[in-house]
Amino acid sequence: QSVLTQPPSVSGAPGQRVTISCTGTSSTIGTSYAVHWYQQLPGTAPKLLIYGNNYRPSGVPDRFSGSKSGTSASLAISGLQAEDEADYYCQSYDSSLSGYVFGTGTKVTVL
Amino acid sequence: QVQLVESGGGVVQPGRSLRLSCAATRFTFSSSVMHWVRQAPGKGLEWVAVIWYDGSEQYYADSVKGRFTISRDNYRNTLYLQMNSLRTEDTAVYYCVRELEGLDYWGQGTLVTVSS
Numbered sequence: 001q002s003v004l005t006q007p008p009s010v011s012g013a014p015g016q017r018v019t020i021s022c023t024g025t026s027s028t029i030g031t032s033y034a035v036h037w038y039q040q041l042p043g044t045a046p047k048l049l050i051y052g053n054n055y056r057p058s059g060v061p062d063r064f065s066g067s068k069s070g071t072s073a074s075l076a077i078s079g080l081q082a083e084d085e086a087d088y089y090c091q092s093y094d095s096s097l098s099g100y101v102f103g104t105g106t107k108v109t110v111l
Numbered sequence: 112q113v114q115l116v117e118s119g120g121g122v123v124q125p126g127r128s129l130r131l132s133c134a135a136t137r138f139t140f141s142s143s144v145m146h147w148v149r150q151a152p153g154k155g156l157e158w159v160a161v162i163w164y165d166g167s168e169q170y171y172a173d174s175v176k177g178r179f180t181i182s183r184d185n186y187r188n189t190l191y192l193q194m195n196s197l198r199t200e201d202t203a204v205y206y207c208v209r210e211l212e213g214l215d216y217w218g219q220g221t222l223v224t225v226s227s
Contacts, residue, residue: 036213038156045206045220046148046156051213089156091214098170100146105155 003028004090004103011109012080020106022073022090028101030071033093037066037075040087049088050075077108085110113138113216115207120221123197133190133207133218141165141185144210147192149203150220159205160192175201197225 005023012018022035029035037050048057050066053073063084065076073092077084090103119131131147147159160171160181169181180193190207204220 034213038214040156045217046214047217048213048215051215055212057212057215087155091156091158097173099172100158100161102148102156102158 003094003097003101004092006088006090006103006106008104009107009109011111013111014080014082016080017076017078018080018108019077020075020088020090020108022075022103024071024073024092024101026071027096028071028092028094029068029073031093031095033095035066035068035073036091037064038089038091040089042086046089080108080110082110084108113209115209115216115218117205117207117218117221120205120223122224122226124227125197125199125225127197128193128195129197129223131192131194131205131207131221131223133192135188135190135207135209138209138216140183140188145181145183145190146208146210146214147181147190148206148208148214148217149201150206151200151203154203157203161210162190194223197223199225201225 034052038046039049040046053068054066063079088106094101114136116134146161162169162181178196182191206220207218208214209216
């Protein structure tokens with residue numbers, strides 16, 4: 001079961017900035033384990049978007065940024081574009097379960 | 112470019128078994144931690160299992176513990192998932208995933224449908 005909570009959906013007009021929250025616990029995001037973010041376009045496999053809380057893999061635009069504080073993390077998308085319409089998932093590690101965990105997922109809609 | 116190609120999915124009856132394979136190419140498989148992640152139709156991502164680079168340790172989600180076994184053959188550069196006592200709720204696309212900094216490369220997935 002998911003132990004990281006995300007809003008089901010967020011939306012914004014082209015060019016706007018949107019943020020997606022990822023709420024965990026003291027055994028997940030509240031630990032030293034990193035938070036990672038994934039983008040899943042319709043009908044495709046997920047793609048790593050942010051790793052290590054706030055690092056972008058090569059090829060990911062700098063419009064995407066991540067942060068982590070306490071038991072929560074956030075993904076920000078600035079200068080929203082139509083191609084950013086997708087599902088976004090956070091992911092970390094749960095020390096109480098000795099397993100990896102994903103967020104519940106957030107659908108981003110560009111108005 | 113890293114390639115991960117899953118195979119072995121299909122339709123299976125509840126209670127039966129299935130083995131998934133993942134062929135890995137264009138990276139040093141024997142040095143990589145590998146995972147299986149699944150996604151039920153219309154649902155979110157669910158982590159299934161992880162195996163250390165040398166196969167020395169494996170960990171599982173509670174939902175599959177005792178029924179699924181992750182393994183690897185570093186000579187054949189292949190990852191496996193043996194799935195026993197399958198349930199209808201195991202119906203999902205199963206992804207083979209490499210971990211480096213985050214889960215950085217994903218296969219295209221193979222669909223497993225458990226239905227009578």
